[in-house]
Amino acid sequence: MREFSYARPSQPADALTAIAGTRGARYLGGGTNLVDLMKLGVESPGLLVDVTALPYDLVEEGAGGGLRVGSGVRNSDLAANMAVRRRYPALAQAVLAGASGQLRNMATVGGNLLQRTRCSYFQDVTKPCNKRVPGSGCPARQGEHHNLAILGASPHCVATHPSDMAVALAAFDAVVHVEGPAGPRQVPLSELYRLPGDEPQHETTLDSGTLITTVELPALPLAANSRYRKARERASYAFAIGSVAAALAVVNGVVVDVRVALGAVAPMPWRAHLAEQALRGGPATEQAFKEAADAELARAQPLRDNRYKIPLLRNLMVRTLSELLEAS
Amino acid sequence: MSDGVATGSRISLTVNGGVYELELDNRTTLLDAVRERLDLVGAKKGCDHGQCGACTMLLDGRRANACLILAVAAEGRAITTIEGVASGEGLHPLQQAFVDRDGFQCGYCTPGQICSAVAMLAEVEAGWPSAVTADLYSERAVLDADEIRERMSGNLCRCGAYVNIVAAIEDVAR
Numbered sequence: 440m441r442e443f444s445y446a447r448p449s450q451p452a453d454a455l456t457a458i459a460g461t462r463g464a465r466y467l468g469g470g471t472n473l474v475d476l477m478k479l480g481v482e483s484p485g486l487l488v489d490v491t492a493l494p495y496d497l498v499e500e501g502a503g504g505g506l507r508v509g510s511g512v513r514n515s516d517l518a519a520n521m522a523v524r525r526r527y528p529a530l531a532q533a534v535l536a537g538a539s540g541q542l543r544n545m546a547t548v549g550g551n552l553l554q555r556t557r558c559s560y561f562q563d564v565t566k567p568c569n570k571r572v573p574g575s576g577c578p579a580r581q582g583e584h585h586n587l588a589i590l591g592a593s594p595h596c597v598a599t600h601p602s603d604m605a606v607a608l609a610a611f612d613a614v615v616h617v618e619g620p621a622g623p624r625q626v627p628l629s630e631l632y633r634l635p636g637d638e639p640q641h642e643t644t645l646d647s648g649t650l651i652t653t654v655e656l657p658a659l660p661l662a663a664n665s666r667y668r669k670a671r672e673r674a675s676y677a678f679a680i681g682s683v684a685a686a687l688a689v690v691n692g693v694v695v696d697v698r699v700a701l702g703a704v705a706p707m708p709w710r711a712h713l714a715e716q717a718l719r720g721g722p723a724t725e726q727a728f729k730e731a732a733d734a735e736l737a738r739a740q741p742l743r744d745n746r747y748k749i750p751l752l753r754n755l756m757v758r759t760l761s762e763l764l765e766a767s
Numbered sequence: 768m769s770d771g772v773a774t775g776s777r778i779s780l781t782v783n784g785g786v787y788e789l790e791l792d793n794r795t796t797l798l799d800a801v802r803e804r805l806d807l808v809g810a811k812k813g814c815d816h817g818q819c820g821a822c823t824m825l826l827d828g829r830r831a832n833a834c835l836i837l838a839v840a841a842e843g844r845a846i847t848t849i850e851g852v853a854s855g856e857g858l859h860p861l862q863q864a865f866v867d868r869d870g871f872q873c874g875y876c877t878p879g880q881i882c883s884a885v886a887m888l889a890e891v892e893a894g895w896p897s898a899v900t901a902d903l904y905s906e907r908a909v910l911d912a913d914e915i916r917e918r919m920s921g922n923l924c925r926c927g928a929y930v931n932i933v934a935a936i937e938d939v940a941r
Contacts, residue, residue: 440794442774442792442793442794443774443793443794444772444773444774444793445776445793445837445839445840447839447840467837467840469835470835470836470837470840471817471832471835474796474835474836474837475816475817475835478815478816485772486772487793487837489840491840515829515890515895518895518896519893519894519895519896521904521906524896524903524904525904528903531896531903532898532903535896535897535898535900536898538921539820539920539921539922540830540883540886540887540890540918540919540920540921541817541820541823541830541831541832541883541921542817542832542921544826544829544830544831545831545832545835545836674916674917674920675898675916675917675920676920676921
Protein backbone atom coordinates (compact mmCIF):
# COMPACT_ATOMS: atom_id res chain seq x y z
CA MET A 440 0.00 0.00 0.00
CA ARG A 441 1.26 3.47 -0.89
CA GLU A 442 1.90 5.93 1.94
CA PHE A 443 -0.81 8.52 2.53
CA SER A 444 -1.64 11.38 4.81
CA TYR A 445 -4.88 11.48 6.76
CA ALA A 446 -7.29 14.18 7.88
CA ARG A 447 -10.58 14.02 9.73
CA PRO A 448 -12.22 17.44 9.48
CA SER A 449 -15.42 18.22 11.35
CA GLN A 450 -16.51 21.00 8.97
CA PRO A 451 -17.61 20.31 5.36
CA ALA A 452 -15.70 23.36 4.07
CA ASP A 453 -12.47 21.94 5.46
CA ALA A 454 -13.12 18.59 3.78
CA LEU A 455 -13.71 20.26 0.41
CA THR A 456 -10.59 22.39 0.78
CA ALA A 457 -8.43 19.41 1.73
CA ILE A 458 -9.62 17.36 -1.24
CA ALA A 459 -9.28 20.22 -3.72
CA GLY A 460 -5.70 20.87 -2.68
CA THR A 461 -4.35 17.36 -3.21
CA ARG A 462 -4.26 15.34 -6.39
CA GLY A 463 -5.36 11.75 -5.94
CA ALA A 464 -7.07 12.45 -2.63
CA ARG A 465 -10.07 10.37 -1.63
CA TYR A 466 -12.91 10.74 0.84
CA LEU A 467 -12.98 7.92 3.39
CA GLY A 468 -16.29 6.76 4.84
CA GLY A 469 -16.52 3.40 6.55
CA GLY A 470 -13.61 2.13 4.47
CA THR A 471 -15.20 -1.24 3.78
CA ASN A 472 -14.48 -0.93 0.06
CA LEU A 473 -11.79 1.77 -0.20
CA VAL A 474 -9.39 0.33 2.39
CA ASP A 475 -9.75 -3.07 0.75
CA LEU A 476 -9.01 -1.59 -2.69
CA MET A 477 -5.94 0.15 -1.22
CA LYS A 478 -4.71 -3.20 0.10
CA LEU A 479 -5.25 -4.68 -3.37
CA GLY A 480 -3.34 -1.83 -5.02
CA VAL A 481 -6.38 -0.77 -7.04
CA GLU A 482 -6.55 2.55 -5.20
CA SER A 483 -3.48 4.46 -4.06
CA PRO A 484 -4.57 7.86 -2.74
CA GLY A 485 -1.96 10.22 -1.32
CA LEU A 486 -4.47 11.71 1.09
CA LEU A 487 -7.53 10.30 2.82
CA VAL A 488 -10.12 12.79 4.03
CA ASP A 489 -12.18 10.93 6.62
CA VAL A 490 -15.75 12.27 6.36
CA THR A 491 -17.21 10.41 9.34
CA ALA A 492 -16.88 13.41 11.68
CA LEU A 493 -18.93 15.67 9.36
CA PRO A 494 -22.48 16.54 10.47
CA TYR A 495 -24.18 14.12 8.07
CA ASP A 496 -25.11 11.32 10.43
CA LEU A 497 -28.87 11.78 10.87
CA VAL A 498 -32.09 10.50 9.30
CA GLU A 499 -34.52 13.42 9.39
CA GLU A 500 -38.04 14.22 8.22
CA GLY A 501 -37.97 15.83 4.79
CA ALA A 502 -40.40 18.11 3.03
CA GLY A 503 -43.94 16.81 2.55
CA GLY A 504 -43.46 13.41 4.16
CA GLY A 505 -40.13 12.35 2.72
CA LEU A 506 -36.92 11.53 4.56
CA ARG A 507 -33.47 13.10 4.43
CA VAL A 508 -30.71 10.59 5.03
CA GLY A 509 -27.27 11.94 5.88
CA SER A 510 -24.47 10.55 3.75
CA GLY A 511 -22.59 9.44 6.87
CA VAL A 512 -25.48 7.39 8.26
CA ARG A 513 -24.28 3.83 8.78
CA ASN A 514 -26.09 1.13 6.86
CA SER A 515 -27.19 -0.57 10.07
CA ASP A 516 -28.76 2.63 11.43
CA LEU A 517 -30.58 3.22 8.15
CA ALA A 518 -32.04 -0.30 8.15
CA ALA A 519 -33.06 -0.07 11.82
CA ASN A 520 -34.74 3.31 11.43
CA MET A 521 -38.48 2.81 12.03
CA ALA A 522 -39.55 5.50 9.54
CA VAL A 523 -37.52 3.76 6.84
CA ARG A 524 -38.93 0.36 7.83
CA ARG A 525 -42.53 1.62 7.73
CA ARG A 526 -42.45 4.05 4.79
CA TYR A 527 -39.75 2.50 2.55
CA PRO A 528 -39.54 -1.16 3.61
CA ALA A 529 -37.73 -2.22 0.42
CA LEU A 530 -34.89 0.12 1.39
CA ALA A 531 -34.51 -1.45 4.84
CA GLN A 532 -34.69 -4.93 3.27
CA ALA A 533 -32.12 -4.04 0.62
CA VAL A 534 -29.65 -2.76 3.20
CA LEU A 535 -30.20 -5.82 5.42
CA ALA A 536 -29.64 -8.10 2.41
CA GLY A 537 -26.15 -6.68 1.91
CA ALA A 538 -22.83 -7.57 3.52
CA SER A 539 -22.64 -8.61 7.21
CA GLY A 540 -23.56 -7.13 10.58
CA GLN A 541 -19.99 -5.90 11.02
CA LEU A 542 -19.77 -4.28 7.59
CA ARG A 543 -23.20 -2.65 7.88
CA ASN A 544 -22.05 -1.00 11.12
CA MET A 545 -19.12 0.53 9.24
CA ALA A 546 -20.47 1.29 5.77
CA THR A 547 -22.02 4.70 5.08
CA VAL A 548 -24.81 5.71 2.71
CA GLY A 549 -22.51 7.94 0.63
CA GLY A 550 -19.85 5.26 0.43
CA ASN A 551 -22.40 2.66 -0.55
CA LEU A 552 -23.44 4.77 -3.57
CA LEU A 553 -19.83 5.32 -4.66
CA GLN A 554 -18.50 1.81 -4.01
CA ARG A 555 -16.74 0.15 -6.92
CA THR A 556 -17.64 -2.93 -8.91
CA ARG A 557 -16.59 -6.33 -7.57
CA CYS A 558 -15.68 -7.56 -11.10
CA SER A 559 -12.72 -9.85 -10.43
CA TYR A 560 -10.62 -8.27 -13.18
CA PHE A 561 -11.12 -4.78 -11.78
CA GLN A 562 -9.92 -5.98 -8.38
CA ASP A 563 -6.85 -7.81 -9.74
CA VAL A 564 -4.06 -5.41 -10.73
CA THR A 565 -2.23 -8.17 -12.63
CA LYS A 566 -5.08 -8.30 -15.19
CA PRO A 567 -6.15 -5.81 -17.87
CA CYS A 568 -9.24 -3.73 -17.09
CA ASN A 569 -10.55 -0.75 -19.03
CA LYS A 570 -12.06 0.73 -15.88
CA ARG A 571 -8.78 0.57 -13.93
CA VAL A 572 -6.34 1.12 -16.83
CA PRO A 573 -8.24 2.74 -19.74
CA GLY A 574 -7.48 1.05 -23.03
CA SER A 575 -5.94 -2.08 -21.50
CA GLY A 576 -8.84 -4.30 -22.52
CA CYS A 577 -11.63 -6.27 -20.88
CA PRO A 578 -10.89 -9.95 -20.23
CA ALA A 579 -14.33 -10.43 -18.69
CA ARG A 580 -16.15 -10.69 -22.00
CA GLN A 581 -14.34 -13.91 -22.84
CA GLY A 582 -13.44 -14.91 -19.30
CA GLU A 583 -15.24 -14.96 -15.94
CA HIS A 584 -18.45 -13.00 -16.36
CA HIS A 585 -21.19 -15.18 -14.93
CA ASN A 586 -22.14 -12.42 -12.49
CA LEU A 587 -21.65 -9.44 -14.78
CA ALA A 588 -24.02 -7.18 -16.69
CA ILE A 589 -26.76 -8.07 -19.15
CA LEU A 590 -28.09 -4.50 -19.47
CA GLY A 591 -26.33 -1.19 -20.18
CA ALA A 592 -22.88 -2.70 -20.68
CA SER A 593 -20.52 -1.95 -23.57
CA PRO A 594 -17.78 -3.81 -25.45
CA HIS A 595 -15.35 -1.99 -23.14
CA CYS A 596 -16.86 -2.97 -19.79
CA VAL A 597 -19.47 -5.40 -18.50
CA ALA A 598 -19.09 -4.63 -14.79
CA THR A 599 -22.11 -4.37 -12.49
CA HIS A 600 -22.77 -1.91 -9.71
CA PRO A 601 -22.78 -4.07 -6.57
CA SER A 602 -25.08 -2.10 -4.25
CA ASP A 603 -28.34 -3.45 -2.86
CA MET A 604 -29.26 -0.17 -1.19
CA ALA A 605 -28.98 1.84 -4.41
CA VAL A 606 -31.52 -0.44 -6.13
CA ALA A 607 -34.20 0.55 -3.64
CA LEU A 608 -33.14 4.21 -3.84
CA ALA A 609 -33.47 4.05 -7.63
CA ALA A 610 -36.98 2.64 -7.35
CA PHE A 611 -37.97 5.49 -5.02
CA ASP A 612 -36.55 8.35 -7.14
CA ALA A 613 -34.04 9.37 -4.49
CA VAL A 614 -32.20 12.65 -4.96
CA VAL A 615 -28.53 12.96 -4.04
CA HIS A 616 -27.44 16.27 -2.51
CA VAL A 617 -23.79 17.14 -3.06
CA GLU A 618 -21.31 19.88 -2.20
CA GLY A 619 -18.47 20.62 -4.56
CA PRO A 620 -16.05 23.24 -5.79
CA ALA A 621 -18.97 24.78 -7.72
CA GLY A 622 -21.29 24.86 -4.69
CA PRO A 623 -24.25 22.72 -3.67
CA ARG A 624 -26.16 20.72 -6.25
CA GLN A 625 -28.94 18.13 -6.38
CA VAL A 626 -28.52 15.07 -8.58
CA PRO A 627 -31.41 12.65 -9.12
CA LEU A 628 -30.10 9.15 -8.48
CA SER A 629 -31.13 8.33 -12.05
CA GLU A 630 -28.49 10.84 -13.20
CA LEU A 631 -25.74 9.95 -10.71
CA TYR A 632 -24.23 7.06 -12.68
CA ARG A 633 -22.93 6.90 -16.24
CA LEU A 634 -23.09 3.94 -18.58
CA PRO A 635 -19.59 2.75 -19.48
CA GLY A 636 -19.59 3.33 -23.24
CA ASP A 637 -15.96 3.67 -24.28
CA GLU A 638 -14.98 5.42 -21.02
CA PRO A 639 -15.75 2.94 -18.23
CA GLN A 640 -13.28 4.75 -15.95
CA HIS A 641 -15.91 7.50 -15.55
CA GLU A 642 -18.58 5.97 -13.34
CA THR A 643 -20.55 8.95 -12.05
CA THR A 644 -21.54 12.42 -13.18
CA LEU A 645 -19.95 13.98 -10.08
CA ASP A 646 -16.94 16.24 -10.53
CA SER A 647 -13.75 15.22 -8.79
CA GLY A 648 -13.80 16.31 -5.15
CA THR A 649 -17.59 16.36 -4.88
CA LEU A 650 -18.94 15.37 -1.48
CA ILE A 651 -22.29 13.63 -1.07
CA THR A 652 -24.05 15.22 1.90
CA THR A 653 -27.61 13.89 1.92
CA VAL A 654 -29.78 11.39 0.12
CA GLU A 655 -33.36 12.61 -0.06
CA LEU A 656 -36.22 10.15 -0.25
CA PRO A 657 -39.23 11.92 -1.73
CA ALA A 658 -42.64 11.39 -0.16
CA LEU A 659 -43.99 8.28 -1.85
CA PRO A 660 -47.05 6.67 -0.19
CA LEU A 661 -46.78 3.77 -2.64
CA ALA A 662 -43.40 2.86 -1.13
CA ALA A 663 -45.11 1.60 2.03
CA ASN A 664 -46.08 -1.41 -0.11
CA SER A 665 -42.61 -2.22 -1.36
CA ARG A 666 -40.25 -5.15 -1.21
CA TYR A 667 -36.67 -6.11 -2.04
CA ARG A 668 -35.87 -9.60 -3.22
CA LYS A 669 -32.32 -10.78 -3.80
CA ALA A 670 -30.90 -13.93 -5.39
CA ARG A 671 -27.36 -14.91 -4.48
CA GLU A 672 -25.11 -17.94 -4.52
CA ARG A 673 -25.30 -18.61 -0.79
CA ALA A 674 -27.99 -17.88 1.77
CA SER A 675 -26.34 -14.84 3.31
CA TYR A 676 -23.34 -12.51 3.09
CA ALA A 677 -22.89 -12.53 -0.67
CA PHE A 678 -23.36 -10.06 -3.49
CA ALA A 679 -26.50 -10.40 -5.58
CA ILE A 680 -26.59 -12.28 -8.85
CA GLY A 681 -29.89 -10.52 -9.42
CA SER A 682 -32.25 -8.45 -7.32
CA VAL A 683 -35.48 -6.49 -7.55
CA ALA A 684 -36.87 -3.54 -5.61
CA ALA A 685 -40.51 -2.91 -6.37
CA ALA A 686 -43.48 -0.94 -5.08
CA LEU A 687 -47.06 -1.41 -6.22
CA ALA A 688 -50.38 0.36 -5.83
CA VAL A 689 -53.51 -1.41 -7.08
CA VAL A 690 -57.09 -0.11 -7.10
CA ASN A 691 -59.96 -2.33 -8.28
CA GLY A 692 -57.54 -4.74 -9.91
CA VAL A 693 -55.78 -2.00 -11.89
CA VAL A 694 -52.16 -0.93 -11.44
CA VAL A 695 -52.43 2.77 -10.59
CA ASP A 696 -48.73 3.15 -9.87
CA VAL A 697 -45.64 0.97 -9.80
CA ARG A 698 -41.88 1.22 -9.29
CA VAL A 699 -39.40 -1.45 -10.34
CA ALA A 700 -35.60 -1.36 -10.19
CA LEU A 701 -33.13 -4.18 -10.82
CA GLY A 702 -29.78 -4.90 -9.19
CA ALA A 703 -26.65 -6.82 -10.23
CA VAL A 704 -27.57 -6.71 -13.91
CA ALA A 705 -26.14 -3.38 -15.07
CA PRO A 706 -23.37 -0.84 -14.42
CA MET A 707 -25.89 1.11 -12.32
CA PRO A 708 -29.01 0.34 -10.35
CA TRP A 709 -31.37 -0.31 -13.26
CA ARG A 710 -34.72 1.42 -13.18
CA ALA A 711 -37.10 -0.81 -15.16
CA HIS A 712 -39.00 1.95 -16.96
CA LEU A 713 -40.22 -0.35 -19.74
CA ALA A 714 -41.72 -2.77 -17.22
CA GLU A 715 -43.36 0.11 -15.36
CA GLN A 716 -44.84 1.53 -18.59
CA ALA A 717 -46.21 -1.87 -19.50
CA LEU A 718 -47.92 -2.17 -16.10
CA ARG A 719 -49.30 1.31 -15.43
CA GLY A 720 -53.04 1.50 -16.02
CA GLY A 721 -53.31 -2.19 -16.85
CA PRO A 722 -54.56 -5.22 -14.96
CA ALA A 723 -52.65 -6.37 -11.90
CA THR A 724 -52.31 -10.03 -12.84
CA GLU A 725 -49.48 -12.52 -12.95
CA GLN A 726 -49.75 -12.57 -16.73
CA ALA A 727 -49.31 -8.80 -16.86
CA PHE A 728 -46.30 -9.05 -14.53
CA LYS A 729 -44.71 -11.62 -16.85
CA GLU A 730 -45.28 -9.46 -19.91
CA ALA A 731 -43.86 -6.43 -18.13
CA ALA A 732 -40.74 -8.35 -17.11
CA ASP A 733 -40.31 -9.57 -20.69
CA ALA A 734 -40.70 -6.00 -21.98
CA GLU A 735 -37.79 -4.89 -19.79
CA LEU A 736 -35.57 -7.89 -20.44
CA ALA A 737 -36.09 -7.87 -24.21
CA ARG A 738 -33.17 -5.45 -24.49
CA ALA A 739 -30.82 -7.63 -22.43
CA GLN A 740 -27.55 -8.57 -24.14
CA PRO A 741 -26.25 -11.54 -22.18
CA LEU A 742 -22.80 -13.05 -22.52
CA ARG A 743 -21.91 -16.75 -22.73
CA ASP A 744 -22.25 -17.46 -19.00
CA ASN A 745 -24.79 -14.95 -17.70
CA ARG A 746 -27.76 -15.82 -19.88
CA TYR A 747 -29.36 -17.35 -16.79
CA LYS A 748 -29.95 -13.86 -15.44
CA ILE A 749 -32.81 -13.26 -17.89
CA PRO A 750 -35.16 -15.95 -16.52
CA LEU A 751 -33.83 -15.26 -13.01
CA LEU A 752 -34.75 -11.58 -13.17
CA ARG A 753 -38.05 -12.38 -14.86
CA ASN A 754 -38.97 -14.72 -12.04
CA LEU A 755 -37.77 -12.27 -9.39
CA MET A 756 -39.91 -9.50 -10.86
CA VAL A 757 -43.03 -11.66 -11.21
CA ARG A 758 -42.67 -13.11 -7.71
CA THR A 759 -42.04 -9.74 -6.07
CA LEU A 760 -44.92 -8.01 -7.85
CA SER A 761 -47.23 -10.93 -7.05
CA GLU A 762 -46.36 -10.67 -3.36
CA LEU A 763 -46.99 -6.93 -3.43
CA LEU A 764 -50.35 -7.53 -5.11
CA GLU A 765 -51.32 -9.94 -2.35
CA ALA A 766 -50.27 -7.41 0.28
CA SER A 767 -52.08 -4.46 -1.33
CA MET B 768 6.95 10.87 3.54
CA SER B 769 5.64 12.40 0.32
CA ASP B 770 5.78 16.12 -0.49
CA GLY B 771 6.74 16.80 3.09
CA VAL B 772 3.25 15.81 4.26
CA ALA B 773 3.09 13.50 7.26
CA THR B 774 2.17 9.93 6.38
CA GLY B 775 2.28 8.88 9.99
CA SER B 776 0.28 9.98 13.01
CA ARG B 777 0.61 10.18 16.75
CA ILE B 778 -2.68 8.92 18.18
CA SER B 779 -4.19 7.58 21.34
CA LEU B 780 -6.25 4.41 21.19
CA THR B 781 -8.69 3.43 23.91
CA VAL B 782 -8.69 -0.35 24.12
CA ASN B 783 -10.44 -2.36 26.82
CA GLY B 784 -10.53 0.75 29.01
CA GLY B 785 -6.81 1.48 28.72
CA VAL B 786 -5.45 4.47 26.82
CA TYR B 787 -2.40 3.87 24.64
CA GLU B 788 -0.28 6.54 22.94
CA LEU B 789 1.03 5.28 19.61
CA GLU B 790 3.05 6.72 16.79
CA LEU B 791 2.25 4.80 13.66
CA ASP B 792 2.24 4.72 9.88
CA ASN B 793 -1.18 5.78 8.59
CA ARG B 794 -1.39 2.51 6.68
CA THR B 795 -1.63 0.53 9.93
CA THR B 796 -4.99 -1.13 10.40
CA LEU B 797 -6.64 -1.24 13.80
CA LEU B 798 -6.15 -5.00 13.76
CA ASP B 799 -2.39 -4.71 13.21
CA ALA B 800 -2.03 -1.89 15.77
CA VAL B 801 -3.81 -3.89 18.46
CA ARG B 802 -2.03 -7.16 17.71
CA GLU B 803 1.48 -5.94 16.91
CA ARG B 804 1.79 -2.82 19.04
CA LEU B 805 -0.44 -3.59 22.03
CA ASP B 806 0.24 -7.34 22.02
CA LEU B 807 -3.46 -8.12 22.27
CA VAL B 808 -3.42 -11.08 19.91
CA GLY B 809 -6.91 -12.44 20.59
CA ALA B 810 -8.36 -10.85 17.46
CA LYS B 811 -7.14 -12.85 14.47
CA LYS B 812 -6.12 -11.98 10.94
CA GLY B 813 -7.97 -14.40 8.70
CA CYS B 814 -8.65 -13.00 5.24
CA ASP B 815 -7.55 -9.39 5.93
CA HIS B 816 -10.25 -8.26 3.48
CA GLY B 817 -13.40 -8.06 5.61
CA GLN B 818 -14.74 -11.38 4.43
CA CYS B 819 -14.22 -13.76 7.37
CA GLY B 820 -14.91 -11.88 10.62
CA ALA B 821 -11.95 -13.33 12.56
CA CYS B 822 -10.77 -9.77 13.35
CA THR B 823 -14.11 -8.63 14.80
CA MET B 824 -13.83 -6.03 17.56
CA LEU B 825 -16.35 -3.72 19.17
CA LEU B 826 -16.15 0.03 18.53
CA ASP B 827 -18.36 1.93 20.96
CA GLY B 828 -20.12 -1.39 21.50
CA ARG B 829 -20.72 -2.06 17.81
CA ARG B 830 -19.07 -4.94 16.00
CA ALA B 831 -16.76 -4.14 13.11
CA ASN B 832 -14.01 -5.71 10.98
CA ALA B 833 -10.78 -4.34 12.45
CA CYS B 834 -8.84 -5.37 9.32
CA LEU B 835 -10.64 -2.69 7.26
CA ILE B 836 -10.42 0.08 9.86
CA LEU B 837 -7.38 2.33 9.83
CA ALA B 838 -5.98 2.78 13.32
CA VAL B 839 -5.89 6.56 12.83
CA ALA B 840 -9.61 6.48 12.07
CA ALA B 841 -10.31 4.61 15.33
CA GLU B 842 -8.95 7.35 17.56
CA GLY B 843 -11.63 8.51 19.96
CA ARG B 844 -13.61 5.27 19.80
CA ALA B 845 -13.96 2.89 22.76
CA ILE B 846 -12.48 -0.34 21.41
CA THR B 847 -13.20 -3.70 22.96
CA THR B 848 -11.37 -6.86 21.98
CA ILE B 849 -11.97 -10.44 23.12
CA GLU B 850 -9.54 -9.74 25.98
CA GLY B 851 -11.96 -7.11 27.27
CA VAL B 852 -15.44 -8.60 26.88
CA ALA B 853 -15.58 -10.20 30.33
CA SER B 854 -15.94 -8.10 33.44
CA GLY B 855 -13.63 -9.11 36.29
CA GLU B 856 -11.84 -12.44 36.38
CA GLY B 857 -14.62 -14.70 35.12
CA LEU B 858 -15.62 -15.46 31.57
CA HIS B 859 -18.28 -13.57 29.66
CA PRO B 860 -21.45 -15.71 29.49
CA LEU B 861 -20.85 -16.21 25.76
CA GLN B 862 -17.27 -17.35 26.38
CA GLN B 863 -18.59 -19.85 28.93
CA ALA B 864 -21.32 -21.00 26.55
CA PHE B 865 -18.79 -21.60 23.74
CA VAL B 866 -16.78 -23.77 26.18
CA ASP B 867 -19.86 -25.62 27.41
CA ARG B 868 -21.20 -26.24 23.92
CA ASP B 869 -17.84 -26.96 22.30
CA GLY B 870 -18.50 -24.09 19.88
CA PHE B 871 -15.16 -24.43 18.08
CA GLN B 872 -12.59 -26.86 16.79
CA CYS B 873 -9.32 -25.08 15.98
CA GLY B 874 -10.44 -21.89 17.72
CA TYR B 875 -9.05 -19.42 15.22
CA CYS B 876 -12.41 -17.80 14.45
CA THR B 877 -13.63 -17.98 18.05
CA PRO B 878 -12.56 -14.54 19.37
CA GLY B 879 -14.28 -12.94 16.37
CA GLN B 880 -17.34 -15.15 16.79
CA ILE B 881 -17.70 -14.21 20.45
CA CYS B 882 -17.14 -10.47 19.95
CA SER B 883 -19.62 -10.58 17.09
CA ALA B 884 -22.19 -12.44 19.19
CA VAL B 885 -21.83 -10.00 22.11
CA ALA B 886 -22.74 -7.09 19.83
CA MET B 887 -25.32 -9.08 17.91
CA LEU B 888 -27.30 -9.74 21.10
CA ALA B 889 -27.23 -5.99 21.81
CA GLU B 890 -28.56 -5.33 18.29
CA VAL B 891 -31.46 -7.71 18.96
CA GLU B 892 -32.04 -5.97 22.29
CA ALA B 893 -32.23 -2.66 20.41
CA GLY B 894 -34.89 -4.10 18.08
CA TRP B 895 -32.79 -4.17 14.91
CA PRO B 896 -34.31 -6.41 12.22
CA SER B 897 -32.33 -8.79 10.02
CA ALA B 898 -32.78 -10.06 6.47
CA VAL B 899 -34.84 -13.00 7.79
CA THR B 900 -37.02 -11.05 10.21
CA ALA B 901 -40.59 -11.73 9.04
CA ASP B 902 -42.13 -8.67 10.67
CA LEU B 903 -40.02 -5.71 9.64
CA TYR B 904 -42.13 -3.37 11.75
CA SER B 905 -41.73 -5.20 15.04
CA GLU B 906 -39.94 -3.27 17.78
CA ARG B 907 -38.74 -6.54 19.24
CA ALA B 908 -36.80 -9.12 17.23
CA VAL B 909 -37.23 -12.79 18.20
CA LEU B 910 -33.93 -14.65 18.13
CA ASP B 911 -34.40 -18.17 16.78
CA ALA B 912 -31.77 -20.35 15.08
CA ASP B 913 -32.48 -18.88 11.62
CA GLU B 914 -32.02 -15.38 12.99
CA ILE B 915 -28.76 -16.35 14.71
CA ARG B 916 -27.38 -17.87 11.51
CA GLU B 917 -28.30 -14.83 9.43
CA ARG B 918 -27.03 -12.32 11.98
CA MET B 919 -23.77 -14.22 12.46
CA SER B 920 -23.13 -14.77 8.74
CA GLY B 921 -20.21 -12.33 8.83
CA ASN B 922 -18.20 -14.83 10.89
CA LEU B 923 -16.92 -17.81 8.99
CA CYS B 924 -15.74 -21.03 10.67
CA ARG B 925 -13.71 -23.25 8.39
CA CYS B 926 -13.92 -26.14 10.86
CA GLY B 927 -17.68 -25.97 10.47
CA ALA B 928 -18.52 -25.66 14.16
CA TYR B 929 -21.66 -23.72 13.30
CA VAL B 930 -24.11 -26.12 14.94
CA ASN B 931 -22.49 -25.69 18.32
CA ILE B 932 -21.88 -21.97 17.83
CA VAL B 933 -25.61 -21.49 17.26
CA ALA B 934 -26.37 -23.62 20.33
CA ALA B 935 -23.98 -21.58 22.48
CA ILE B 936 -25.54 -18.31 21.41
CA GLU B 937 -29.05 -19.71 21.94
CA ASP B 938 -28.08 -20.63 25.51
CA VAL B 939 -27.13 -17.05 26.30
CA ALA B 940 -30.02 -15.47 24.38
CA ARG B 941 -32.59 -17.40 26.42
